[in-house]
Amino acid sequence: MDPHLLRTFVAVLDHRSFSTAASALGYTQSAVSQHIAALETDLGTRLVERRPVAPTPAGARLMEHVPALLLRLDAARADIARLNQVPTTRLALACSPAALGTVVARALARLRAGTRVDVEVRVLSREAVIEDVLTARADLGLIDGITAPSDPLPLPDLGPTTTLAAAEEPLAVILPLDHPLAERRSLRLPDLTQAQWIDAPDSAVPLERLRTVCRADGFTSRIRHRGTDLFGLAALAAAGHGLAALPLSSATALPAVAAVRIGAPRLIHRTELVHPANPTAPVRQLIDLILGTSPIT
Amino acid sequence: MDPHLLRTFVAVLDHRSFSTAASALGYTQSAVSQHIAALETDLGTRLVERRPVAPTPAGARLMEHVPALLLRLDAARADIARLNQVPTTRLALACSPAALGTVVARALARLRAGTRVDVEVRVLSREAVIEDVLTARADLGLIDGITAPSDPLPLPDLGPTTTLAAAEEPLAVILPLDHPLAERRSLRLPDLTQAQWIDAPDSAVPLERLRTVCRADGFTSRIRHRGTDLFGLAALAAAGHGLAALPLSSATALPAVAAVRIGAPRLIHRTELVHPANPTAPVRQLIDLILGTSPIT
DNA sequence: TAGAATTACGGAGGACGTAAGAATA
């Protein structure tokens, strides 16, 4: 179970082909074939079905571990590299779309006033934000999500990182202006299980998460929207393709849609800050700024 | 970052010696030295201080990743091995001490009545239970802990496993029979931050966890009790060495100590069941039995 | 039958052991 073998394993399944995986990795087909054969011998089972290339049940099971494993490996390497890094004043901040509106924009406004810290903001899916922070492609991450008021966001294994609550606000849904529910003061989420939704896991609250917090099925969607483009999502919602859940402030700011607050169950939208252990001084400064505890105004 | 190198890395730090690590791993000292050198070259930093052997800051950082990494690697292998395993009727059940009292004993009483499933019960620390389930040394695990009433227990990353709530009960503290607070109907946890506690992370609720849920410091201890022996813990508590937090039923059943319920904050003690994906039929049967949904009575 | 994976085989590099050499308590 050498990491190299595991990397070619995922490449093969990603490309659904030994040869293209080989060229992507800079190996020959032969080498890839040998890698897979070595893995299969080691584990004593066939992992990949050939022609067409597809995971066997065992391969699928392995695939549930390997990406996390390789990520953690990269995280370890990055974590050590960070130790000897000289503090830069050019910081990379990765955030999910709703985190940008609820926290980052406001924080950066305060930044202009007083510091000489340069920030590059990168808007990504939640998973990609975590990846970026773990692998040191970003100095700081902001992730948004919904939970019961006192709970932390359920984040996957983050290793030795710290998460801090950066902002909380009510949850809302966006819907077309002429939607029958658009005039309501607030809505109950369980009443919306049968509505038509847009599944926009990278930008809005993932439908899967709505099902979990409501302990209910439903929340079906005909359209899936990938990417971090909230305005595009709003356009789809405005055109009547379905609802989407967002923090109230973002929902209100979007054009051509109505924003209605979710009144029940008691849920909040929270943005959490994720940062590696032992942040450098500029990073710590930015953290303080975002948390609003900084003397800089 | 070959897994072999990482394994010798942890062995070296565990044994605080290259030579004893070598013999433990079945290598020569030379090989171990080369392993460490290879890792250090790869990562570009010294990881281990020699004579005496100790982790450098970078080594300590690496050490925060490696055990989890190696565990996940073993979990992947075990997960695949389980696929081709023939269902046994001899099941290994790993549980934390309080889980035994709250769930297992009762469930196994029902087991005697109707099935031909053989169970081996193993009482371990929470971490060891998780390890056993992930690496298939146990077919099923039960872990106890405390949280706010509707929250799940905060378990570390478990990969593709499922957790289910198995039992809930009030939280209590045990104290000497002649303790001034022993006659109380209930106690508030924040009032006990300044008391003397026994830190028994393997058997009772870890003090660290009490601090987290109370959002308070304190809960200091002079005695640390390792191991899964609840009666030993009770003896220490009875002798006045400090308090310990346990589920009410276990606390009540222990000899020579008073059990007082924790009234605030609103916390529950919950036992959760951890099992791998796709359990075999006998395992599923045992799960149903434990959850009380089984027709077997 | 063509496209694609496997097998055979050889060379380069890596890994481990033996043994001699440095370093430190």
Next chain:
DNA sequence: TATTCTTACGTCCTCCGTAATTCTA
């Protein structure tokens, strides 16, 4: 000075590429 780690070096084995072979859509 004794113990412990490092370095040198030889051998064996592994890994990858080339090329011939087998498989299957």
